[in-house]
Amino acid sequence: MNDTLLPPLRPGTLYLVATPIGNLEDITLRALRVLRECDVVAAEDTRHSGRLLQHFGISKPLLSYFQFNEARRSEEILERLRRGEKVALVTDAGSPGISDPGARVVAAALAAGLRVEAVPGPCALVAALTASGLPTDEFHFVGFLPHKTGQRRRQLEALRTVPGTLIFYESPYRIAKLLEELAGLYPMRKLVLARELTKKFEEFRHGLPGPLLAEIRATAPKGEFVVLLGPEPDL
Ligand code: SAM
Numbered sequence: 179m180n181d182t183l184l185p186p187l188r189p190g191t192l193y194l195v196a197t198p199i200g201n202l203e204d205i206t207l208r209a210l211r212v213l214r215e216c217d218v219v220a221a222e223d224t225r226h227s228g229r230l231l232q233h234f235g236i237s238k239p240l241l242s243y244f245q246f247n248e249a250r251r252s253e254e255i256l257e258r259l260r261r262g263e264k265v266a267l268v269t270d271a272g273s274p275g276i277s278d279p280g281a282r283v284v285a286a287a288l289a290a291g292l293r294v295e296a297v298p299g300p301c302a303l304v305a306a307l308t309a310s311g312l313p314t315d316e317f318h319f320v321g322f323l324p325h326k327t328g329q330r331r332r333q334l335e336a337l338r339t340v341p342g343t344l345i346f347y348e349s350p351y352r353i354a355k356l357l358e359e360l361a362g363l364y365p366m367r368k369l370v371l372a373r374e375l376t377k378k379f380e381e382f383r384h385g386l387p388g389p390l391l392a393e394i395r396a397t398a399p400k401g402e403f404v405v406l407l408g409p410e411p412d413l
Pocket of ligand 1: 199200269271272273274275276277278300301302303346347348349372373374375376377402403404
């Protein structure tokens with residue numbers, strides 16, 4: 179479709195723009211247009227997003243918006259929207275608001291009667307789930323578990339009765355710990371480890387938690403992980 183046939187961006191709108199999770203080819207045409215045509219880009223890390231914009235030949239004022247200045251920056255973004263500016267919000271990778279900053283400013287914008295639009299695109303949990311072979315009709319996104327052992331355990335136990343596939347985000351530093359916990363609590367549930375999605379060394383490993391823990395201990399793979407746990411066999 180020709181760009182000129184598309185309606186222009188709407189003034190006073192907050193655009194939540196998904197960006198690649200590792201493969202720059204995954205940026206959408208609409209994401210590029212919104213980034214090109216907005217007034218300002220609010221970014222989790224302005225240097226990181228500045229490089230992304232530069233790669234696509236886009237030059238735009240950047241505003242930092244991250245977890246610890248969300249409250250203050252949300253107010254500033256709302257002010258801009260009230261003045262009729264078009265604001266694009268991006269995070270370092272994937273969809274804003276998914277284990278990333280974003281939800282707060284969206285809620286504040288909606289409460290203030292302002293317009294919010296999603297510009298959908300890459301999201302690690304969707305990429306992992308759709309290629310995992312586990313049930314996709316019902317799933318529960320957990321994201322990152324808390325760091326403290328007791329809290330993690332309580333949350334993992336509370337998930338026992340949740341139907342469908344459970345989806346976790348985990349860093350390479352804690353992946354063995356998470357598999358250990360899952361092997362203890364859910365030894366018979368199918369597990370899929372999705373690593374380095376959309377990148378050169380993308381990999382899916384399938385198995386039960388115990389054997390996969392042994393593999394991870396033996397090979398200590400690097401990179402980012404999505405961990406998917408199939409439903410309880412009798413649920
Ligand atoms: N907003 C992002 C999204 O839409 O998926 C998630 C951001 S969160 C801070 C980062 C976590 O997402 C990583 O620790 C990992 O669990 C997961 N992740 C992001 N990119 C990934 C990739 N290329 N492969 C596997 N997991 C990834």
